Amino acid sequence: MRSLPAEASELRREVRDFLAEDRATYGWQPHVDSWISAWDPGFSQRLGRRGWLGMTIPTEYGGQGRTHLDRYVVTEELLAAGAPVAAHWVADRQVGPALLAHGSEYQRRRYLPDIARGERYFAIGMSEPEAGSDLASVRTRAVAVAGGWELTGTKVWTSGAHHAHAFFVLARSAPLDPAHRHDDLSQFIVDLDTAGIEIRPIKLLTGQHHFNEVVLDRVFVPDQLVLGEPGQGWRQVTSELGFERSGPERLLSTQPLLAALTGRLAHETGRAPGAIAELGALISQVTTLRQLSISVAASLSDGQPADLAAALIKDLGTRYEGAVVDTAAAVPDAEPDPNSDDEFTRLLAEGLLHAPGFTLRGGTNEILRGVVARGLGLR
Ligand SMILES: Cc1cc2nc3c(=O)[nH]c(=O)nc-3n(C[C@H](O)[C@H](O)[C@H](O)COP(=O)(O)OP(=O)(O)OC[C@H]3O[C@@H](n4cnc5c(N)ncnc54)[C@H](O)[C@@H]3O)c2cc1C
Known part of the structure; x- marks a missing residue:
């Protein structure tokens, strides 16, 4: 088990301040699954200018030369705010590390500086x-x-x-x-x-x-x-999947909905005692999963492989995300509407529409359990 370094809280505060100000200025709405569907190049470029993209890319390639744990803090805050991060997501999460691991000097110089500026997007x-x-x-x-x-x-x-x-x-x-x-x-x-x-x-x-x-x-x-x-594509792709599967997006896709659910239940204490108990269970689950996910980020920071742990967290995390949506949908009088002005109602609609993909993308849970079983020597 590893924890975030003490200076992480200062970085976290800076990111929160930036997000509050950016949202007030540019008027974006928080989204469930913002990392896969909220595409906004302007936001990605503003983030790049703050030095919060390409954080683990060395400075000689235009990055920030910081640690995976610093990047983890920024990523968590972006997801919790439901910020529009989809444009740069794949480039920042996996293309940058893949180019550093396997790319030629030509490829690094061609792509990494633009990735760190939030100007080059990948699929x-x-x-x-x-x-x-x-x-x-x-x-x-x-x-x-x-x-x-x-x-x-x-x-x-x-x-x-x-x-x-x-x-x-x-x-x-x-x-x-x-x-x-x-x-x-x-x-x-x-x-x-x-x-x-x-x-x-x-x-x-x-x-x-x-x-x-x-x-x-x-x-x-x-x-x-x-x-x-x-x-060598197979070996390269499987090491890339460690980055694809291990991040906080595998447990925080529904974090804006969890926050809105908490707000909604604060006004429902008499009517929804069951939902409040379930909310407590969800918060204890996400706390535990987050601890596991931070430990994987620490392993990646140390250059250790984390494929098995990443597969485990993705299986547990994506099922937890589905449970957030189920709990929100069971709140009395919850009526999902993607066009509603009420944040809970809108985010619930997004959660219901996106939930079927949680356990599929990046490798289905059945496949991940096979990875875990093999990694533990059970197959
Ligand atoms: C939101 C979303 C975004 C995606 N984005 C991308 C992307 O950008 N790029 C990309 O390349 N792909 C992307 N995918 C595809 C994703 O990686 C695949 O959907 C996933 O790997 C499953 O493949 P499949 O859909 O062909 O299902 P199949 O492989 O046909 O599986 C069907 C079902 O059979 C089960 N199954 C299959 N084999 C086994 C087995 N050996 N043991 C037990 N059960 C098994 C599976 O678990 C699943 O439930 C995305 C998927 C989603 C949902």
Whole structure:
């Protein structure tokens, strides 16, 4: 178990002050799942100017050279405020660390300074129509050509591809050997305005456009934009997933709703004793999960692998997030309405619409339990 350093509280206060002032000036509303759906480049750039993006990127690449624990504090506050962080989220959380771990000098200089300024946004091209949980069965092909590679295939559920500048694509760079399915996968950095890419919206039932299908038809990627070693994609992707799964967004997506629920129940003490008891249970759960999540951030800070702990926290955290929505929905007279002026009513509607994805994105809970079982030597 690890705790945040004493100076974290000063940083936390600065972030809270910044968020209160920024919200008052720019008028954004808090959202459930703000990290996946509240896309606002202006906000990302203001955050970059404050030095709160690319915090763990070394200063020579335009970052702040700070610790994962400092970044953790900032991230927690952004999520708790429901701030519009989606534009920079993938770039800051996982592309920066991946470029530092596997990227070439050219790639670091090309992308990291813009990421730290909140000006370069990324999407993730892992899932395919026939490759979700079983990621190793990706069929997107990368064929070596003069000066680079040609990529052909279809990615699906690609969050934010219609806004992002580039995405990381996992592709098969040699014919599949069924006995060694994890071999010969490679990662490519693909600029989304390259010829041969078609981004097709997949609308949610609500009509919102969040996901995409991204079709690649002989898309040329220069050798300079192969991430890491060709053929080492599986090893690279699985270490990236440690960053993708371990952060506080796996337990704080519903934090604005929890805060609004607390406010609502403060006026309902006589009518909802059961809900108040459940609220107490939720707060004790999130306190424990947060402690676990801070310990993972500390491991990442020390350069330790945290895949197993990250999988465990994501399983527990996303189920907790679902319980926040269920508890809020059970409050007497709760009537979800995404257009309501009442914050609880609006956030409840968002929570209900987003909850089905909590346990799926970033690897389903069934798959995560397999990771945990293998990590503990039980399989
Ligand atoms: C909100 C959201 C955002 C997303 N954003 C992205 C993105 O930006 N980029 C990207 O690449 N992907 C993204 N995804 C896709 C996500 O990673 C996949 O949905 C997820 O990996 C599951 O794959 P699948 O949907 O193909 O389901 P499947 O793999 O078909 O699984 C269907 C069901 O079967 C279960 N199952 C499958 N295999 C096993 C097994 N071996 N043992 C037990 N149960 C099993 C699963 O748990 C699941 O319940 C996103 C998904 C969501 C919901």
